[in-house]
Amino acid sequence: MSNGITFYAIFFAAIFTNNILLTNYLGMCSFLAVSREVKTSQGLGMAVAIVMAATSVLNWLAYRYILVPLDLVYLRFIVFIVIIAAFVQLIEMIIERVSDSLYASLGIFLPLITVNCAILGVCLFMVIREYTLLQAFFYGLGSGIGWALAIIAMAGIRQKMAKARVPKGLAGAGITLIIAGIMALAFMGFSGMIQIT
């Protein structure tokens, strides 16, 4: 089952060469909607990284020890989504109880994450590529950090451009997609450094 790729290779590849946002274009909706300010995108990026790392482990366990033995692999989409949603709700409740400041900076983004396709995408890739538990954890963590890196860089650009006179038809989502495209072009530079698929 192990495919022999070291976990740190997977970790760095998930951040740079196979950035989930800039090479797979997953998690685009929240990337476009919440990248107006650096502060909020920092919060969202951190929340996504934590949830990705945790749910990839949970889903790996569920897949390996529940779905495969019971021959229910075809239910994986539903099961993964339910696990992600349940985990996010649980975390939100815990954070709300434990720390108000943490809830203010992180908790408000959690409901947004439940439907972030990047998180489901990470779980499905991990199954397709037959990662081990350790590999899955670092893949989830790396993808989350890569996603956070991209959205924070985008927020910096958009904040700088707040006063720029973008042509009317391109303002908002239009120019953001163009920036994302050029960012992806720049990230092409990393391709071929580490192969993980």
Added chain:
Amino acid sequence: MAQAAQAEQADESAEIKKKIPAVKWQVPNKRVLYALAPVVVTSIYLFGWRSLLLLIVVSVAAYLTEFVFVRSYYKEPVTSAVFVTAFLFTLSLPPTVPIWIALVGIVFGVAIGKMAFGGFGRNVFNPALTGRAFIYISFGAYMTSSWVEPFKSFPGGFINFLSDATTKATPLAGGAASHLPLFFGNVSGSLGETSAVLLLLGGIYIMVKKAANYRIVLSGVIGMLAFQTVLWAAGVRNALDPLAAATSGGFMLGILFMATDPVSAPGTNKARWIYGALIGVLTVLIRTFSIWKEGVMFAILLGNMFNPILDYYIKQRKTKEDGK
């Protein structure tokens, strides 16, 4: 009444049109063009008159692209920065590139990389490199595989259209790599990237004249040399020796003329040091380990991408310190 008002408006816009000069010349941009002039002449000497033809075609296309946007939308003159973009773009192309590909690249670079962001002074990414990256990835075969040997003796390219001695490899890909030719420029490569000494002189000129910021160049060169030395000493496959790596490929052109573009470079000094070093290190990383032979272009675009956030964090820290 309404008709009169309309006529008045039409008069006014006609008057504005008359007042707009064809090109608004800015001093820093002119200096960059002066610094690039010897490089252009050398590229004709090394590779033939085709490079001048390419430069003219690209400049006209760049001018027209910006013209369409500024005249119809902003009612402003075209700024001279567009010629800097056209020069840098042309000099970064291989001598044999088909002209239509160059046109696609420059139009994409100016329209999407610059005008979509609001025009001069507002672009986040370097327009010349945006255009080049676009055609580099879209038409890889034309951009990376057919190089020509430069002319070696005097009248050289001045009496020829294009050198016809083709070669498959540039020094970066393991062709001839002794230091002296790399320094003076008679090696195969892109039009304007081969002569390290002329680029260096031009670069020093624009740094002295403050058209380019020396911090970016200094930290870029140091970062590049340091990382390259480590890899070379460790005996990594594909790693050239530091001096050859610094003078071959597009590194000199990139770090001196493209990374220092004041619009897409950071605005704070601390961020400039980080930005330069980032470009130097990424260049080595991409050259050595990725599927691409040349990494300067990607490195600068990645640097451009992280500039605003670097500036943001540095400004934020400063206000915090001042607050205390």
